[in-house]
Amino acid sequence: MNPVLPTEAIEFAATAAKAFAALGGVDAARRAEEEPARREGEVTAALAAIGAGDLDPRANPDSLAAAAALCETAGTVALPFPLVGTLLRDSQQRPFAVVPEGLWRVDHGDLFPQWRVASLTGGDTIAAANAAPLGSRLGPFVTDLHALDRPTGDPRPLDATPHPDLAIHLTLTAWHILGTTGRALELAVEHVQGRVQFGKPIAAFQSVQFQLADCSVALAGLRELACFTLWRLTAAPDDALTDALALRLHAIDVARTVLRTTQQLHGAAGVCDEYDICVLIRLVQPALRLPWGAERTTEALAEAIARHGFEGLFPHGLASR
Amino acid sequence: MDFDLGEQAATLRTRLRALIATAIPEDYLGAFTNDPADLDVAQQFCQRLAHEGLLTIAWPTRYGGGGGSMWDQTVVREEMWAHHEPRGAQYMGLNWVGPAIMAYGTEAQKQQHLSAIAAGTVIWCQGFSEPDAGSDLASLTTRASVDGDGYRISGQKIWTSYAGMAQWCVLAARVGSGERHEGITMFLLPMDAPGITVRPIRSMLGYHHLNEVFFDDVAVGPDAVLGGVGEGWAVIRQALAHERVGIARYARCERLLSALGAALAPHWHDLPASLQGQWAKALVQVRVARLLAYRTVHAQATGEVPDVLASSARIAVTQCDQAVAEVLCQAVEERALEAGPTAPLYGAIEDHWRYAQAATVASGTIEVQRMIVAKALLGPRA
Numbered sequence: 001m002n003p004v005l006p007t008e009a010i011e012f013a014a015t016a017a018k019a020f021a022a023l024g025g026v027d028a029a030r031r032a033e034e035e036p037a038r039r040e041g042e043v044t045a046a047l048a049a050i051g052a053g054d055l056d057p058r059a060n061p062d063s064l065a066a067a068a069a070l071c072e073t074a075g076t077v078a079l080p081f082p083l084v085g086t087l088l089r090d091s092q093q094r095p096f097a098v099v100p101e102g103l104w105r106v107d108h109g110d111l112f113p114q115w116r117v118a119s120l121t122g123g124d125t126i127a128a129a130n131a132a133p134l135g136s137r138l139g140p141f142v143t144d145l146h147a148l149d150r151p152t153g154d155p156r157p158l159d160a161t162p163h164p165d166l167a168i169h170l171t172l173t174a175w176h177i178l179g180t181t182g183r184a185l186e187l188a189v190e191h192v193q194g195r196v197q198f199g200k201p202i203a204a205f206q207s208v209q210f211q212l213a214d215c216s217v218a219l220a221g222l223r224e225l226a227c228f229t230l231w232r233l234t235a236a237p238d239d240a241l242t243d244a245l246a247l248r249l250h251a252i253d254v255a256r257t258v259l260r261t262t263q264q265l266h267g268a269a270g271v272c273d274e275y276d277i278c279v280l281i282r283l284v285q286p287a288l289r290l291p292w293g294a295e296r297t298t299e300a301l302a303e304a305i306a307r308h309g310f311e312g313l314f315p316h317g318l319a320s321r
Numbered sequence: 322m323d324f325d326l327g328e329q330a331a332t333l334r335t336r337l338r339a340l341i342a343t344a345i346p347e348d349y350l351g352a353f354t355n356d357p358a359d360l361d362v363a364q365q366f367c368q369r370l371a372h373e374g375l376l377t378i379a380w381p382t383r384y385g386g387g388g389g390s391m392w393d394q395t396v397v398r399e400e401m402w403a404h405h406e407p408r409g410a411q412y413m414g415l416n417w418v419g420p421a422i423m424a425y426g427t428e429a430q431k432q433q434h435l436s437a438i439a440a441g442t443v444i445w446c447q448g449f450s451e452p453d454a455g456s457d458l459a460s461l462t463t464r465a466s467v468d469g470d471g472y473r474i475s476g477q478k479i480w481t482s483y484a485g486m487a488q489w490c491v492l493a494a495r496v497g498s499g500e501r502h503e504g505i506t507m508f509l510l511p512m513d514a515p516g517i518t519v520r521p522i523r524s525m526l527g528y529h530h531l532n533e534v535f536f537d538d539v540a541v542g543p544d545a546v547l548g549g550v551g552e553g554w555a556v557i558r559q560a561l562a563h564e565r566v567g568i569a570r571y572a573r574c575e576r577l578l579s580a581l582g583a584a585l586a587p588h589w590h591d592l593p594a595s596l597q598g599q600w601a602k603a604l605v606q607v608r609v610a611r612l613l614a615y616r617t618v619h620a621q622a623t624g625e626v627p628d629v630l631a632s633s634a635r636i637a638v639t640q641c642d643q644a645v646a647e648v649l650c651q652a653v654e655e656r657a658l659e660a661g662p663t664a665p666l667y668g669a670i671e672d673h674w675r676y677a678q679a680a681t682v683a684s685g686t687i688e689v690q691r692m693i694v695a696k697a698l699l700g701p702r703a
Contacts, residue, residue: 001323001324001325001619003322003616004619005322065322189698189699192699193700193703204703206692209692210688210695212695212699213636213692214636214691216694216697217636217694221612225605225608231322235325246605246608249605253602295598299598301605305604312608312611313572313575316604
């Protein structure tokens with residue numbers, strides 16, 4: 001029993017953190033919003049410099065752990081790049097995306113001429129961008145794709161075999177969410193220690209302390225689940241999708257609570273782009289809502305558990321009855 | 322990374338489940354009911370565990386224990402709690418009174434108490450909390466006045482589990498007029514000593530769980546002191562260290578979800594979709610609580626002092642207990658109000674809901690745990 005991320009993964013994440021800090025941290029995301037074309041140049045160069053291109057999370061548990069640590073680090077700065085997708089690129093360098101059944105909407109979908117996409121119910125389709133990114137405040141880089149080899153939204157039977165990269169994609173995206181959420185808590189801790197009201201830092205108020213404590217506990221749990229899920233992807237590949245859905249659901253739930261709390265603790269500053277918390281919260285929204293938000297993920301997880309069970313101390317699901 | 326507890330733990334789990342299946346009735350809801358037969362089940366089960374060398378599996382071999390690893394202890398904790406703690410009140414003697422006597426006791430105290438605890442024949446209660454000393458335990462006012470070479474103890478304890486059935490009490494009292502941790506001394510005293518009165522507190526938890534204990538000029542000899550006069554806080558810290566990981570509440574949550582899931586399986590898809598979703602979330606929450614508990618055990622096993630981890634785990638585990646209690650009740654709808662052998666899962670759901678309400682208070686309130694976590698985040702000056 002060893003629940004700790006391998007040292008190599010932790011060291012790789014530290015290297016990545018330095019590289020992202022050299023880009024300006026969250027400022028890289030701010031610049032990308034001003035000039036979307038900058039994403040391709042400076043971010044790809046930084047990733048290449050740390051050797052991210054050599055990682056294949058499908059290859060072995062160590063690569064998977066390193067990829068997860070990298071995604072977490074990217075989440076801490078809202079790295080403006082489809083990192084999870086490119087880590088799962090195919091032999092023709094096409095990134096991989098998980099898409100909703102209807103509209104194929106992918107964050108940073110405009111950055112590559114072609115994508116390999118799959119939905120929860122199967123599929124492995126080549127797709128390309130329809131148009132420019134949305135450019136909205138919550139999804140500045142979100143781009144709609146269309147199929148190059150079949151009609152968009154082609155319904156697949158529910159029993160279709162999930163794409164082999166689907167569970168890894170969901171898992172790495174959860175690590176990205178973990179990174180953003182963890183950073184949000186750090187920012188809130190810094191803010192409440194520096195912000196003085198009623199003659200003392202607001203950190204001195206127990207209501208503030210308890211909210212931060214609850215966020216910390218939620219994040220600690222998410223981190224353990226994220227590590228556990230990495231291990232399960234290799235140790236129990238038959239359960240990979242169920243485990244990845246469980247992680248995604250928990251990541252969304254924790255993120256919603258922690259991001260809301262940490263933004264609130266920033267007061268009005270929490271909604272200003274000048275503050276990192278605001279940019280992080282805006283730019284993590286695609287990861288929380290694509291390919292599906294909390295409700296659809298819950299539905300999918302409930303169905304997966306009913307069909308395939310759920311690892312634990314006792315049997316679950318209908319198949320074991 | 323490896324989350325497998327290992328072959329030894331798996332074998333132990335299988336062995337414990339086989340024993341439970343043969344020795345514990347299916348409708349067993351713990352030793353502390355109004356039916357003396359339930360206490361008998363626990364006492365007999367403890368002796369069976371003792372006979373098989375499993376009761377003290379976590380104790381060091383030099384004290385007759387099995388020298389089991391922390392993961393062995395974890396498995397025992399999980400399986401016992403999952404099956405309504407069929408050791409009854411014994412877990413307290415096993416988990417911390419025995420180890421505290423090993424660490425702080427005289428040879429005579431070890432001789433007198435350890436073999437009885439190891440045999441599963443004696444019940445201990447813990448006299449810590451007082452009406453005005455709950456989370457702030459160091460403010461306790463129960464006094465031990467020097468009387469010749471012994472002491473006379475007067476004061477009141479409260480929330481004392483099993484006091485009505487215990488033969489022995491490990492009691493925290495203050496010697497001298499010190500404040501806070503000063504003068505706090507631990508005593509081992511028999512519950513049949515003259516001057517001790519136990520008054521049960523009627524509560525939603527059920528029988529024998531909560532009691533008041535009054536000490537009226539109770540005379541004890543110098544040999545009743547555990548660990549030296551004024552050194553009681555160190556013993557309490559040792560006790561709390563043993564309780565760090567806390568009760569494996571997640572294990573019972575998971576067993577009940579599993580059992581009720583099986584009972585509902587034929588009509589599963591007729592359940593409201595929202596309930597199926599809550600059920601899935603509950604399973605994830607149980608998994609997270611278990612992983613946080615494992616993280617704490619791992620830290621302890623590798624020599625870390627896992628105070629913050631332990632507090633985080635306790636918050637997650639106790640909140641999980643209450644959340645699962647609610648999901649189980651929602652699933653059985655109006656039958657959640659039924660108790661007794663004809664109720665869903667023989668009354669285990671109703672029992673679980675009642676018991677879970679105290680989860681965030683027992684052995685240290687969730688607020689105290691939050692204070693510990695917040696202090697770690699913000700530093701001691703906050």
